[in-house]
Amino acid sequence: MNTVFCRGCAKEIGETTRFCPGCGASQVLDGILVRKKNVIYASYQNVPWFRQRWFAVICCLLFSPALLFILFTGEIYLEKQGKVEPIPKYSKVILLAVGVISIIRITIVIFK
Numbered sequence: 001m002n003t004v005f006c007r008g009c010a011k012e013i014g015e016t017t018r019f020c021p022g023c024g025a026s027q028v029l030d031g032i033l034v035r036k037k038n039v040i041y042a043s044y045q046n047v048p049w050f051r052q053r054w055f056a057v058i059c060c061l062l063f064s065p066a067l068l069f070i071l072f073t074g075e076i077y078l079e080k081q082g083k084v085e086p087i088p089k090y091s092k093v094i095l096l097a098v099g100v101i102s103i104i105r106i107t108i109v110i111f112k
């Protein structure tokens, strides 16, 4: 079963769960279940640590495979004027490029 993050507490719950077993928050927004790719977070503290911008930067520098994994499974979030927003598309493209280049570079070093 696929999992999504609770809109209330960001705990991982089943994709078709209507109410979070942890905090009881409704997962239905305008009649549509909120899916993993466009989770709406009430505050930056609710964003899982691996989807926060600082972690993306660390991944960029140290763990490019992890960065690529995170980019392909959802969004990375930042806090802007008190609101939680996914990073813009162009930032995602830049991160992807850096990740791919790093992996190629690492592969060359390992298999030379």
Ligand SMILES: [Zn+2]
Binding pocket: 006, 007, 008, 009, 010, 011, 020, 021, 022, 023, 024, 025
């Ligand atoms: Zn919850």
